[in-house]
Amino acid sequence: MGRDLFGIKFGAHLSAHLTPEWRSQYLEYDAMVAILYAAIDRAPHDSEFVRNRYFSRINERFFAYCHKELLKINVFFGEKLSESIRRFEELRRELNYFHQSRIRQRDRQEKFLRIQDFKLAFSELYLLLVLLRNYQTLNQMGFRKILSKHDKLFRESTGIRWLTTNVDKSPFVANQQVSNLIDEVENLVTDYLENGNRKKAMQKLRVPPLTQIHKSIVTYRLGNRFRSNSYQREYLQ
């Protein structure tokens, strides 16, 4: 299994950067690579005709697998997207009420506490959105990697064609709502909770590199590896 991505195998990259709670919902990259290599190993060395028939049968099975994975990813992405939209709308509505009534309100302590609550809720929603965007990117990258690997190994171009016809148009790639929501959260927090101070808002919202959130050990493990290779930089999404 080749080393493609800045010296790290994509499978390792995927498992280092995925959100562990959603592990089962990511592209089964390693299993798919295993399918491809097993197919190559078992390929018959007979006539051209037999080989072609063999590979078309393998292709059929492989793309069926791809379809299954694509469906799984789209369904999960849709669920999480609607969850974040629901949360966002709720928060926006509450913030709205709060902001409109703030002028009349006298109790400063209560006001302060409520603003803190809002900040916490928004920062958590922001984290969810960042994780979701990370989910999109990782799976998109995974599909591209596995299909180009398929093409390279089988010496075909069906993989890249499948990518353009199926993956590129599917919701989890084409949907821009997550990025829009991220922008909207940033704007709401800047305007309504931090009095227009964007820098301060971003300090609260900015998510540390995803590796550090989920498992500080990834930096530890990679750190060791990089140190031994005298690298100092790590590639992230």
Add this chain to the structure above:
Amino acid sequence: MVIDFVLIPINENICNDFVGLFNGFVVVLFIILFLIYGLTHLSSQLTDRRRPIDWQISIIIYRSSLILIVHLILIGINLIGWSTNGINHVLIFELDPRSHITYEEILEGSSFLLLIWMISFIVFILCEYHQIDAHWQPLLFIFLILFLLINPLNIMHRSSRYWFCRRLFRIFSSPFHRVTFADFWIADQLTSLDLIFYDFEYLICYFIFDVQWRQNPSSRFIDKTSICHRTSNVVFQTIMSCSPSWFRMIQCFRRYYDTRLNFPHLLNALKYACGLFVAICAGLQRQFASIYTNDISNPYFSLWILSQICNSGFKFAWDLKMDWGFFDQNPGDNWFLRDELVYSRKFYYYSIIMIDFLLRYLWIIRIYLQIRIESAEYSELLIFIFALLESVRRFLWNFFRLENEHLNNCGQFRAVRDISIKPNRIYHQSTIEIEQDF
């Protein structure tokens, strides 16, 4: 696709070096401690004038803080284990994902505490030996730990320390707060650290009655009477050693009140009631020990053993089935376990079952040894060693408890905290007309 380069934090190196440095000091001091013990023992045998060190007081005074520090180190190792296996403890404990304490910081802090403990202990026994007044010393150490915990300056991870203090407060005022995972997890740790609560009575007694703070130095060591060894306030001692189980039981009732679920919560409360009963039986046994010639003729002793058998069995079963989720309906390939396992080898799971069983029933060996051993010194040391083993059991338990909780989160694909804003009715009514134009 966003590409950015992130530097590996460089201070990681420095941090680990500190841990190594502190632990190196501790090892050296440990060797020194052994040398001191050997030399004083030898000199007391060779010459009649010198006496061996009286270890008993120093062991009782210092053991509870040592247990606490060792447990902190073990939790640091827990953190390493969880994060290597992708168990998201930050979410489970509902910590702030943007700033939380890392295992390196915990290990660094606890190694530092261990070093201070070691120095304090050695100074104390040397002062005892040379009959120098050093009673202020352990008191200073205890206050130092408390001060480091509540230090209001924004250094040494104040947010994490205050988080811990808030959790402790919520545990001590149990029925009045909603119980979160972190609350009952810390309360569970406290039930394993019950030696600290047990020794609390002795510590108070020692610093109030045994230490003769104002007395002329010549007469202080002539009548070396220690009130606290002979009579202990058994009622207070029992109440203290009951308290961890009590808090935990109240938490279960509170969770029942919130969820109205009979099954896990009331049965769990019963489990901690068993723990309470054990502590009470032990208290009764100590209270009436003087009436009977030996332990075996004491009826409360048999009652204690009986309650301990039930308690250990109950807790062992609960560990496996409820806390770790073993013996699942569909275990798949993993016999007696559950379908999904986070840790790489099944061997870990089967050995933890064995180890948990052994450590739960370890008190049998303890009783056996305690009946056999006459020397009070060794008996106190023995209590300490068994408390240490209980702490190790809890440390192993933590790995699988968090794993089970993590799998729960995975089942619901929950990756961030559920923080929702409670709709505020007052705002709603006052602003219902403004809503239109937003």
